[in-house]
Amino acid sequence: MKKIRTKIYKPLAGLALLGMLGMQSCTKNFEKYNSDNTGLSDDALKPDFNFIGGFFPQIQSSIYFNFNNTTGDFQLQQNLMGDVYSGYLCPPNNFRGNINNMTYSLVDGWNASAFNLAYNNVMAPIFEIKRRGAEQLAPEFWAIALILKVEAMHRVTDIYGPIPYSSYGSGGTSSAYDSQEAVYTQFFKELEQARKILTDYVAAHPGVSLFSKFDMIYGGDYRQWIKFANSLRLRLAMRIVKADMAKSKAEAEAAMNPANGGLLETNRDNVNVSGFGLKHPLYTIITAWTDIAMNAAMESFLVGFKDPRLPKYFDHSTKYPGTYKGIRIGSLVSSKPGYTGYSIPAVAENKTFRNNTPIQLMASAEIYFLRAEAALRGYSYAGGTPQELYEKGVSTSLSQWDATTSAVADYLNDDKSKPIDYVDPQNAANNAEATTDITIKWNEGDAFERKLERIITQKWISGFPEGQEAWSEFRRTGYPKLFPVVNNYSNGTIDTKIQIRRIPFPSTEYTSNKAEVEKAIQLLENKKDLGGTRLWWDRP
Template sequence: MKNIIKTAFILITGSLLFVSCGEDFFDVNTDPKAANFEQVQVEYFLNNSITGAQMNPHVAERQFILYWKTGARQHRLNGVIATGSYNDGWSIDNYSFLSGWLKTANLAVSVAEEKIEAGVVFSYTNNLLQIARIWRVYLMSEFTDNYGPMPIDGFQGINPEFKDVQTVYYFMLAELADAVSKIDVNVQNPADLAKFDKAYGFDYLKWVKYGNSMRMRLAMRLSEADPAKAKTEFEAAAAGPIITHATDMFSVDEKPGWDDLTGVMTREWNSQPLSATLNNLYIGLGGIPTQEQVPEVFHENIKPADYMGLRFEQHMGTYTNDPTAGFIFDGLYPIMDPRAYKAFIIPGWFDNADFNHYPSWTQDAFNTSRTLVDDDSNVLTTLNGAGTWNAACLGAWGVKSAKNNFSFYVGTNPRLAHRYRNSTSSRVFFGPWETYFLVAEAAVRGWTTPMDGKTAYEEGVAASFAYFGVTEYLSDYLQSESYNRAGTSVKWEHIAEPPATVTMNYVDGYTGESGTWTFTYPVNHLHNNGATKNDLLTKIITQKYLSQLPWLPLEAWSDHRRLGLPFFENPSVELPISTMPALTQSNYMESRSAFFPQRVPYPSTLQNSNPAGYEQAVGFLGGPDAVLTPLWWAKQN
């Protein structure tokens, strides 16, 4: 006990730079060296761990932006993890911070257990113990879904023993089941306790719902690797109270400044433009006309449905299965998922309150005219991106990239809305839409669920539309049979596959001549061997993916690793990508797990500080400590 209290005191006083834990404990008239058993409270550690895990801008940029959002294709960021590489410095920081949050969560558990054993408790101490266990599981899920094998009894100042991913998942699921079962929702709290829980204010029923919902999330992660376990755990969790309303959402308010509560997407040099993956899913999905969604000033920019755009194959990556590769779109698409224009702002829409002007020290966001040049750097043409909608694929474009000043520029691309970037939002850890889509997927799998698949699917879409503020389009959207560029529609009953090809019109960007183009829907070999594009599971995961933007990139990335859904286009390989050697000019039209990031390698600090543990962890991976090594629960092909 003395060691726990000593460690706890050191940790808690060290956190004073960032988090205020308790007024009495840190009273200037109290000798801090005289901290005693009664003064060290569980809620201090929970507050510290939950607050820290919001990620200050330094760690958020490395973990949330550069790794998670890039892996999930929630924005376009070329290179690094998107093409099979990583940065050890980023990983060192991420691993260190995450380990610290886990240590603090473990202390919350340990202190609570010791207090209960000693009989020095409040009426709510047991509930706080169970909440600490639930929160610890969330942090463990971050760790294992990033790196893979991990300790389940470590982060306590010793070199821990690593466990394989299956063992970690079984432990997390058991912890959630047991912790939720031991929460007494009828316990009344003192008025000042709520301030130590920035998510729920220690509303115990909400913690029960979060624990059950997270158990559903983690159970579904095992759907391909361990379906029997997944089914059993999911059904048990779904039978209890779960997150189904916005008021149940696990979220933490952001605030301006520079600390743990500053927004995770605030670094101004991260432009966060629309990705080709998102674009292919947004275009055409839901049947809602762009004309109903944008101001009249943009109506003249709306192009016909059968128009592909300007063909610039000498300036765009084309060795990719992106169905719009080689084209720059000189206008707006006539049909667009209504969340698209809320999440990403049309270039040139300067009077939109959500137009993001970062970086604020330049005028780049307001400059919409850019050039394409020839091999001698002479201007070939000048393009105006105002009122247009583009998203270029990733990859090694070679000389094409050097000649293209348009496709990667801040002012010519739709970029993430300002509301998500200015520290005025709440960071969402679990939204009601996710619960509904998990239930819908379980229903499609034939598991026992609290509602049927269609109801859950449509409720998930409704929850997402409510969050984005586009509920006026919901009724028509749910009845739409319009296909997006990946060949998927919205309507639950509409499972007819799209035609293999569609004849479209285009303009040659070099000559100005009009022509016809055979648009080919991409084949996603990672799902059903490429046989389907519009089955129920694809619909569900497409909607889940669009709903998780922008707060839950790790979940979106995990779904793609698990299922190969939704469709992710391959990086273009005009030149070989040394960190993704399996992708070549002979197979770029295929979809394989080896073409997408699977995990984050362990930092070099682990190998240096705990070589035995590192070797143990890598041994459990079943492959090299590399970005492209799939985790146990992920697709292996």
């Protein structure tokens, strides 16, 4: 993007009415996907469930947002927020004269995007699916809608905290917020509901799938959707471990119990969205806009570990040939081409990111790391020891990126390599010593926290480039240990050492839904709508 533009989105109070008034954008997209230009009515489309299924391509491609290939929206929703705060990426662009998200001068016009896009493009069409009777007419479709809703909206609550959820679509001119604890409670109920619906459907209709032509992830394989539901449930169960350990344990064990349908296990199970002309938004941001580069944290860990995934993730620096060079968050980046030529996500050398690269929402490696942590905490049904599951997570991730068997073995046995210091060859003010001396090889004699750091550090590496999830796990665990911002322009609202914890509510909510957003602020830990305020599950 040559220039970031601030967009004005419809307030949520209005969005709640979209489903009731016909949902202009979703109806438009429905016609695009399903009309044969003969003017067929909804009734004519009902026999093959187009009248419900036609909404799913929009929903699936709007989570990691690139619906209709609107890359600018993705840049604001994720790339200049979660991708940066996770330590994955950093732009070589001095947007707004460096008074921006990277220096903790949070830009409301950017940070409303994740909120508005989720309600416009996921919640609204799901509401319409429900209005059209999916729960009764096509329960298996409804089950998948519930899974996608949780996948989309847990990202939103993990950005802002309290969100409108249980009351969405109830009508009126305002939308009440639920506490994050209440939202998570509903997530777990919806995932169990979805799992049971699909399990019963598969038992009653083996080999039948009317959803296949709408499915951008699993081609209509309901057993795979059951695994996705369980894996998502496990992710969210581990997220709340510090806030409610009993609930965390119960939900994690239900997710891991083999009797409930299984979890993602191989790279063939990975949750990848593709088809319907979907394009990977990072490709445009990297190649056409030159607006993103490697983060210094990735350089420190991947170069230090001699990680086989490094050339799959990033290209060498063209400014400093033969090296991988990242940008530290909060650096006062000079205008282009000042930092152009630092390492970028791999588009030239290994061509990992192409226009049609599938968008990954979840990988099987993540599930092994979650199970390793569950085993470390003594949960049942983890299916192995912490070491076994940790090593399986590492090997699964390395295999995903074509590492050889010998390379996997060498990596797992490396007890010497450590993250390296960061050196910015253009400005020594950005230099920083390595944040940790964590190594790769499992050491059973380590203390609990050292083991957890090792698990989460490798989980973080394996999750690239999905920065929103990585940022959430960093806030939950404190791992990996990321470089703090060089320059903090938050006026004291965000602690440099603790780092950013959430995004404030959009200003549109203050103008259109004022009474409810003020109630929502009272649900926050310190009753302050600030970037430094911790979420419910984010405990020191």
